[in-house]
Amino acid sequence: MTAARIESAALPRGTVLAGARLVLPGGVVENGRLVVDGTRIAAVTGVTDAAAGAAGADGGGAAGAGDLDLAGYTVLPGFVDLHVHGGGGASYASGIAEEALRAARTHLEHGTTTTVASTVTGEIDEVARQAHVLSELVEDGVLAGIHFEGPFISHNRCGAHRPDLLRDPDPALVRKLVDAARGHAKMVTLAPELPGGLESVRMLAELGVIAAVGHTDSDYAKTLEAIEAGASVATHLFNAMPGIAHRAPGPIVALLEDERVTVELINDGVHLHPSVLDLAYGTAGASRVALITDAMGAAGMGDGLYPLGPLQVEVRNGVAMLTDGSSIAGSTLTLDVAFKRSVTVSGLSLTQAVESLCAVPARLLGLDGTVGSLEAGKLADLVVVDSATHDLVAVMRRGEWITGGERFATVPAP
Incomplete structure (x- = not known):
């Protein structure tokens, strides 16, 4: 068997998911930013809840022009x-x-x-x-x-x-x-x-x-x-x-x-x-x-x-x-x-x-170098849930939306 795959929709390279709550290994980031480049997570920015409380800081900032606005949503690893x-x-x-x-x-x-x-x-x-x-x-x-x-x-x-x-x-x-x-x-x-x-x-x-x-x-x-x-x-x-x-x-x-x-x-x-x-x-x-x-x-x-x-x-x-x-x-x-x-x-x-x-x-499974957490360099396998209800909203696998990605609008340039 060859070329068995599941249909999905690829993101443009360097797409930024911004304004979301991110659940990271060190804690939860409010208003964070996650960059998807190809099949991988290129960057994750923001300050975890514990660190933010100590430093009086918040996360990575609201969505800017060209970003996907995920305010009100929580992003988890697949x-x-x-x-x-x-x-x-x-x-x-x-x-x-x-x-x-x-x-x-x-x-x-x-x-x-x-x-x-x-x-x-x-x-x-x-x-x-x-x-x-x-x-x-x-x-x-x-x-x-x-x-x-x-x-x-x-x-x-x-x-x-x-x-x-x-x-x-x-x-x-x-x-x-x-x-x-x-x-x-x-x-x-x-x-x-x-x-x-x-x-x-x-x-x-x-x-x-x-x-x-x-x-x-x-x-x-x-x-x-x-x-x-x-x-x-x-x-x-x-x-x-x-x-x-x-x-x-x-x-x-x-x-x-x-x-x-x-x-x-x-x-x-x-x-x-x-x-x-x-x-x-x-x-x-x-x-x-x-x-x-x-x-x-x-x-x-x-x-x-x-x-x-x-x-x-x-x-x-x-x-x-x-x-x-x-x-x-x-x-x-x-x-x-x-x-x-x-x-x-x-x-x-x-x-x-x-x-x-x-x-x-x-x-x-010995796969923690590629999946299991939101970290730069790992596969862009993501689950998006509603922050209030915790219901599933969207799924991404290897940088491609499987379901739900169409609901996130790109922020227009001013």
Whole structure:
């Protein structure tokens, strides 16, 4: 496959976005200025809120002639999703390139400018075939990598994965899927307590692929062993794993307490009670939390029936469940909604939300040199939201408007 791309509208070189609130690594800039030159951010100017308060200064100034006037809007880095199965009625596990493009486009229009495509449990050869298709989209720049969720997971915690297709994480089988991704495997979720689990964690760490603990029946001690072996992510923490008991802390406590572990959280109001989200942030902090969607094909769509790998899912009132009612089956979440919920319901600051939606996953993927924050030299991947409502307004990827850019007027010369 060649030249797979998503249509967009390029900006003139040296375009200035002015007058906006900018969420930067060091804090929030009011009335800032951001220069886009080609695919990159050329400059960011303004004084962060903390520095402005100390110095009595403000940001970079109002829009001038030729600038795009973004007064009343907030500019964030493009969102980075580590864990997403589909959207727009399409699934990454279909093994069909056109479906994968549709899913990527759906989430891109909701602000996810960097996507790792997640598969679901299937026959090993079929998942390997899917990986081959997805790897071509990585090479075309549509996707940032591949995440294998299943089949190396616990029968007791399989959730929306077909039980008869589950396999122990034999290192040879794990390596087969990694090799099928042609160097683009970013993460493998597995249950470390299963035969071959720890050996596979070690192998993945040696290969530079993230080993994630998830869909597991592991206890506290075995989870610690997995972390020592190289596991560095908790797949949708709290979901599909034993809960916390006072004499059996289980995997959750082990994953939360170790500073080497990044924890995924699904902030959709369905997967986690608000107090549980608060517990995770209070223990791990925003610097170790990656907010994900775990979205399936219904994201960006309405209620109805949808496939999730070999299983069928029914979505009612935006909640995805297996048709037999036995398990939540991913989400219908998009990251713009996760952002708004994080700052309006969960009480996160703008900088905390951006850290968990952008900087943390970018760093985990080794992409923090190019995405994940608004800094000169990085790709011009931007999300624009209304400063008052936090609703999505526009999305830019690599210096090109994907949606919403037409609303910003160029300031005329006096």
